Amino acid sequence: MATYSASSSASSQTSPYNIARPSGVVEGTYMVAAINNDAGNNGSGIGISGGSTWNSLTSGLGGDQTGYRLFWKIAGPSEPANYSVTYNTASSAYSTAHIVTSNDAGTEAPVWQVTTTSGSGTSGPTPGITPPDATALEIRFILAANSSSAARTWTPPTGLEERTDRQESGWVTGSSATRTLASSSATSSLNFTCSGSVVDRVGITVGVPSGAFDQDILPSGIATGEAFGSPNVVAVIGPTGIASGEAFGGLIISTPQPQTIEAEGVASGEAFGTLTTRLYLGPSGIASTTVFGTPRLAALIGPVGIASGEAFGSTNVAIEQFVTPSGIASAEAFGAAVLDIGYPQTIEVVGIESREVVEDPHVRNLHRLLLVNPSIQETPAAWDRLHVRFGIHRGITIIKDADGVWSSVRYPAQTEIEAAQKVFLGGRRHDITPDEADELTDAGYGSYITLEPA
Amino acid sequence: MANALYDSARESFLSGNLDWLTDNIKVVLVEGYTPDTATHDFLDDVTGAGGTLVATSANLSNKTATDGVADADDVTFTEVAAGDPCDHLVIYKDTGTAGTSNLIAVIDTATGLPLTPNGGDVTVQWDSGENKIFAL
Numbered sequence: 001m002a003t004y005s006a007s008s009s010a011s012s013q014t015s016p017y018n019i020a021r022p023s024g025v026v027e028g029t030y031m032v033a034a035i036n037n038d039a040g041n042n043g044s045g046i047g048i049s050g051g052s053t054w055n056s057l058t059s060g061l062g063g064d065q066t067g068y069r070l071f072w073k074i075a076g077p078s079e080p081a082n083y084s085v086t087y088n089t090a091s092s093a094y095s096t097a098h099i100v101t102s103n104d105a106g107t108e109a110p111v112w113q114v115t116t117t118s119g120s121g122t123s124g125p126t127p128g129i130t131p132p133d134a135t136a137l138e139i140r141f142i143l144a145a146n147s148s149s150a151a152r153t154w155t156p157p158t159g160l161e162e163r164t165d166r167q168e169s170g171w172v173t174g175s176s177a178t179r180t181l182a183s184s185s186a187t188s189s190l191n192f193t194c195s196g197s198v199v200d201r202v203g204i205t206v207g208v209p210s211g212a213f214d215q216d217i218l219p220s221g222i223a224t225g226e227a228f229g230s231p232n233v234v235a236v237i238g239p240t241g242i243a244s245g246e247a248f249g250g251l252i253i254s255t256p257q258p259q260t261i262e263a264e265g266v267a268s269g270e271a272f273g274t275l276t277t278r279l280y281l282g283p284s285g286i287a288s289t290t291v292f293g294t295p296r297l298a299a300l301i302g303p304v305g306i307a308s309g310e311a312f313g314s315t316n317v318a319i320e321q322f323v324t325p326s327g328i329a330s331a332e333a334f335g336a337a338v339l340d341i342g343y344p345q346t347i348e349v350v351g352i353e354s355r356e357v358v359e360d361p362h363v364r365n366l367h368r369l370l371l372v373n374p375s376i377q378e379t380p381a382a383w384d385r386l387h388v389r390f391g392i393h394r395g396i397t398i399i400k401d402a403d404g405v406w407s408s409v410r411y412p413a414q415t416e417i418e419a420a421q422k423v424f425l426g427g428r429r430h431d432i433t434p435d436e437a438d439e440l441t442d443a444g445y446g447s448y449i450t451l452e453p454a
Numbered sequence: 455m456a457n458a459l460y461d462s463a464r465e466s467f468l469s470g471n472l473d474w475l476t477d478n479i480k481v482v483l484v485e486g487y488t489p490d491t492a493t494h495d496f497l498d499d500v501t502g503a504g505g506t507l508v509a510t511s512a513n514l515s516n517k518t519a520t521d522g523v524a525d526a527d528d529v530t531f532t533e534v535a536a537g538d539p540c541d542h543l544v545i546y547k548d549t550g551t552a553g554t555s556n557l558i559a560v561i562d563t564a565t566g567l568p569l570t571p572n573g574g575d576v577t578v579q580w581d582s583g584e585n586k587i588f589a590l
Binding site for chain 1: 570
């Protein structure tokens with residue numbers, strides 16, 4: 001981008017005259033100078049010198065009065081404080097000079113266009129140009145003569161900024177203005193406006209190329225992707241840091257919201273009917289050979305109500321009875337039922353022939369006392385072990401020993417008999433006295449039986 | 455649009471086809487390009503979308519990837535010929551063939567952009583903020 005840096009201007013009625021070096025001129029500064037004179041002197045007679053060589057771009061005569069010349073150069077290492085301007089002073093000509101500089105322009109020669117407008121007027125037309133680049137510096141000069149000695153000033157075209165505005169004794173005048181272009185598109189004609197009428201106006205437009213200066217680009221960093229998809233699982237696991245020694249902190253699991261699991265549908269072709277679950281209770285049939293265990297039947301006894309006033313005897317209550325049939329044999333043949341009675345039963349064992357039944361002795365009292373000794377059935381005695389059994393009766397001897405104690409003895413020894421006070425041998429009948437009878441009955445042997453006379 | 459990573463670059467970083475530290479990464483100054491970060495994946499897509507590669511840098515140097523943030527030394531395009539304004543910088547992996555050079559990022563938002571080359575050097579100064587060149 002070529003930008004405006006500085007400017008200077010000067011005017012004179014004599015030649016040569018000086019124009020100051022614009023401020024900021026250094027080696028490489030791009031410098032453009034436009035100089036005019038009046039009195040019909042062609043601009044080809046105009047010159048400027050000092051420092052590096054000034055290069056003439058164009059010169060001419062606008063109308064009858066205004067001679068002009070355009071120069072440019074790149075400032076050298078040693079530029080003077082003032083440049084010397086020369087022009088043709090014939091016919092008492094006057095002159096103005098204008099220098100505009102740029103410190104960021106290129107090094108190529110500028111483009112330029114000139115428009116001359118003869119006659120008088122206050123408008124100062126300047127031509128458009130095709131700029132050398134999109135950021136060229138456009139400089140517009142307006143140079144004119146005046147038909148009187150009245151002072152004149154210029155107003156630059158819209159969009160341009162005035163840099164110089166110079167006149168000399170009212171007879172010659174000039175101005176410059178600049179702008180930096182924003183594109184390489186051709187520019188249009190633009191008019192300066194003069195404060196009063198002028199004649200033979202020369203408009204010059206110069207395009208100063210941009211310089212090859214360094215440029216910077218400062219991009220902003222690209223942030224991370226930022227846009228995340230929606231997570232399906234919003235559980236957050238936030239373990240605490242693992243301390244040295246591999247001691248783990250507690251895990252924190254939070255589920256901010258319930259999750260829904262949706263099973264995918266069964267694809268077509270795999271459509272299932274409605275499932276029905278049925279429960280069957282099917283005991284196996286009873287095989288004809290099955291033998292059941294022992295069933296039990298509970299029996300209840302319901303006694304008839306007892307009328308009031310009746311005296312009760314001992315009541316036997318059947319607390320529990322069971323009928324315990326034998327298992328049902330195959331072919332449904334029932335066995336014999338057995339009735340169990342819960343209360344204790346008397347079991348009489350019949351046929352134990354070893355029982356010793358001692359009959360009571362009897363003391364008969366019929367005119368005399370007769371002792372009938374008891375006897376005992378001695379069994380078994382076998383005639384034939386297999387087939388014949390029989391018992392024999394044996395008498396029981398009653399003895400009153402030396403101490404007066406009565407006892408019954410089945411097999412009295414001889415010594416017992418001899419030592420006894422009284423002996424009534426078993427199996428016999430003994431006549432006894434009434435005292436003996438009393439003594440025997442008192443000892444528990446026998447009782448009186450009163451026999452009636454026959 | 456704003457500065458952005460190409461979708462294909464994100465995929466390539468995740469799949470291991472792009473290595474910021476070891477691959478040859480370059481920057482190109484582009485004129486006339488219409489970016490499409492969703493579909494453009496190689497350098498030939500840039501020219502295919504109207505772009506002119508005005509100036510290409512040397513390989514980025516001193517690249518880093520600390521904390522997922524890509525950074526490198528600033529880039530200088532030397533004496534870029536004067537021409538039309540350039541709107542974009544494109545960062546890419548240079549394989550030597552445009553059709554296989556992965557696009558990484560496109561930059562259109564920067565102080566100095568658009569830039570009209572004037573024959574001088576053009577320096578790209580990467581952001582010194584937290585994202586540097588870009589962050590994954």
